[in-house]
Amino acid sequence: MLESKSTVFLVAGVGFFVLAFVVMGLLPWMIYMDQEEETLEDLVAKGIPHEFVELAERFPEQFSRHFPNGPTPSSFGDALQLGHDIYVAEGCWHCHSQQIRPVSNEDLRWGAVSHPSEYHNVLQRPVLFGTRRVGPDLIREAARRSNDWHIAHFYEPTNVVPTSVMPNYPWFFDEDGYPNRKGMALVAYIQWLGSWLPEYPYYQGEGPAGARSREGDEAALETRRMEGS
Amino acid sequence: MTSAASGALPNEDTAIPSASDLVIRRLVLWHFVAALTFVFVAMLAGLLFSFQLIQIYPFPGMEAFSPGRWRMVHTNGVAYGFIANAFLGALHWAVPRLTLRRVLSVKLSYFIFFAWQGVLLATVIGLLTGYAQAVEWGETPIFVDPVALLGLILVAINFLTPILKAKGPMYVTLWYFISAFVWTVMVYAMGSYVPEFFVGGTASGAIIGLFIHDLVGLFVTPIGWGLMYYFVPIILKKPIWSHGLSLVGFWGLAFFYPLNGIHHFLYSPIPMFLQYGAVISTIAVELVVTTVIINFFGTLRHRGDALRTNLPIRWFYLGMVFYFTTCLQCAFQVTLTFQRIIHFSDWVVGHSHLVMFGVFGFWILGFMTYLIPRLLNSAGWYRPSWNAWHFWLTGLGMLVMFFDLVIAGLIQGFMWKELAPWEATLTASAPFWLVRLFTGIAIVVGQLFFFANILMTAIHKRSIEPAPTPAGGELEGPSVVTA
Amino acid sequence: MVRQEDNRPAMSSPEGRSRTKTWVIWVVAMAILIPAGLGFVDKLVQFFRTVQSDSEGAFAIMPILNYLIIAAGMVCLLVWAIAHGMFRDVEGPKYTMLEREAQLDRDDPLAWSQQA
DSSP, X not given: OTTSHHHIIIIIIIIHHHHHIIIIIIHHHHHTTTSOOBOHHHHHHTOOOHXXXXXXXXXXXXXXXXXXXXXXXXXXXXXXXXXHHHHHHXXXXXXXXXXXXXXXXXXXXXXXXXXXXXXXXXXXXXXXXOSBOSSOOOTTOTTTSOHHHHHHHHHOHHHHSTTOOOOOOGGGBOXXXXXXXXXXXXXXXXXXXXXXXXXXXXXXXXXXXXXXXXXXXXXXXXXXXXHHO | OOOOTTSXXXXXXXXXXXXXXXXXXXXXXXXXXXXXXXXXXXXXXHHHHHHHHTTOOSSTTOGGGOHHHHHHHHHHIIIIIIIHHHHHHHXXXXXXXXXXXXXXXXXXXXXXXXXXXXXXXXXXXXXHTTOOOSSTTOOSOTTTHHHHHHHHHHHHHHHHHHHHHOOSSOOHHHHHHHHHHHHHHHHHHHHHHIIIIIOOHHHHHHHHHHHHHHIIIIIIHHHHHHHHHHHHHHHHTSOOSOHHHHHHHHHHHHHHGGGXXXXXXXXXXXXXXXXXXXXXXXXXXXXXXHHHHHHHHHHHTTOTTHHHHBHHHHHHHHHHHHHHHHHHHHHXXXXXXXXXXXXXXXXXXXXXXXXXXXXXXXXXXXXXXXHHHHHTTOSSOSOHHHHHHHXXXXXXXXXXXXXXXXXXXXXXXXXXXTTOOHHHHHHHHHHHHHHHHHHHHHHHHHHHHHHHHHHHHHHSOOOOOSSOOOTTSOOOSTTBOOO | OOOOGGGSOOOOOGGGOOHXXXXXXXXXXXXXXXXXXHHHHHHHHHHHHHHHHOTTGGGXXXXXXXXXXXXXXXXXXXXXXXXXXXXXXXXXXHHXXXXXXXXXXXXXXXXXXXXX
């Protein structure tokens, strides 16, 4: 029986694969099954980061051309989706991870250790954990640097960081050198990463456009902890 | 001692079909040429990326030449262009000869050949125009996935038919092939669809880990080892040391290998007890690997001179040494202690280069060295010395690249842990990336020797020498490199 | 299976093994096995302590039990197969394969592998 072809086909081929799929794939899925995946609307409803509003103030003419509705939740949703798609298409995730591990002093360098609940949203489908860090991790990038820094960096990274090995992305800019729709969307996406965390507003001393307070954030984190356990 | 031709075959349909009836030689050659074309493109893509890493990118700011996109061409080109094509070619050679039956349909084989090249071209164009899917090594655009999957199913049907029809106890190669055909289809379907459409978030990380791992472990590894179990005995004219042990290796691989997926995301938000499970079964795989290695070196016993005289055997066994190296490395790097430092660093890049090219790439180049003159109807290579250049440039390039990246990875990992500024880690990596560029160039030049040799062999076919020199004398022959 | 006896590899005779060689093997084996065994026992004790002490520690048993149960199942299957004589000619296919290859190559003038 062990030498028959159907055994090899069924036990080794199908059986062991399904076993591995159950143990390594379905088990983690079942553990998180009760948590609802957040839609784009859910994400936007948590508040629009200050940086998105600032983009509109900094480049009023270009912004209104690319996002005619102004810095509203619907524009922000569009920007997040487009920014995420560019992040995937350009292969950003091959050189930048999106997870903080509890080891190697990563929490000191970037901030709070990643929590599973942070990944239960449409923009992490498939998840963008990453496997290599040529550049730094980005999941705590929100408000760490200014919009201007990111825009200059995308145009030519070595202008901002001389040792950078990141490529130039001139196709994120229009003929006049202003960020185009892609550029603004990607900056909005990067500046959103980690903006859901309580420590976010204190990086720069002012909160996001939505009403958020330190007390509210701490309560939010507490709820997240309770849900996550 | 090894002439086995005299025994009549029992319990067969008596007459052995002629080899030219069984094997579609032209298709084997076409697949090999396609594989070499794609490996060249993939290597140029890798070179482009390594130029970016030392800040002298030749095409800065050109959208279609964005290094980020060409990186995906590099990995996908190697996996689906080089390895898949070369394996398809070798399967078209090995399966009919092992089963004494033709593939299900010759027309289907030709169709698969053209369809697969179409899939590859669509993938390259899709990646370069910005339609990647966020699954590492499965970046193939979503609209290409169904076609590729259909192709894989057709491949499975085409080859499974002769295997399942063949009578008598099966040789270990066919065990590997049967399960590999099933696995490849399922792995590809899982990686392309589950994380994108069914499971999101942290759990999709587990699936992606499983996919990255199974693509190497359940598609490349079983077909690669299956081909080794075929080519090594027929070239050495000596049976494998222990067929029983090889079956132990098969069942061990089949059982433990798929259970490793999550080890690619240790310390991630995936539940810790699952990570422990992946670590345990990874270490179990290393024991299995050891049995396979013992088996092959047992086969080489008393025939060690073949390493000096026979180039394909040298490719194969260098690949096996590298295989054992990567697996040993894997047993350590999968532990949580190592993961703290080496995860996200160039160590992993060195590891994956050694596995995909240093092991499977070398095996492929080895059986190509063995088969191509025969496929070209030439009695030998145009210049065996060019093949020696090919071997040494590629082998040394790979070896230096591996050590270079492993050391770079350790330096990066410890600097990150010591909270060095990010820019400082880039400065520290720069010399290693420069060395890596030169090793890459050495490997590309090595392939150029091979391509030139194939071309010249096709043009100047060597005629068949009437009487082969008896064994023991100086070995004449295409696969032979005189020292 | 019709097969010539000389296809079989010659078994190396144990007589050639000298007394020193045996001693060296024993010493090396002990040098490896004793520390490894101690390490294993130590880890086993640690494992049981973790499982007993911590309510979450019991969680660690799950994957290990999974693997053990499945492995035990495989072993039973194997024993059953051996008992029913399913491995009588395990080594056969490797000779058949070489014989077939030789026959296929017989009419092929390009099969230089014949010479080696």
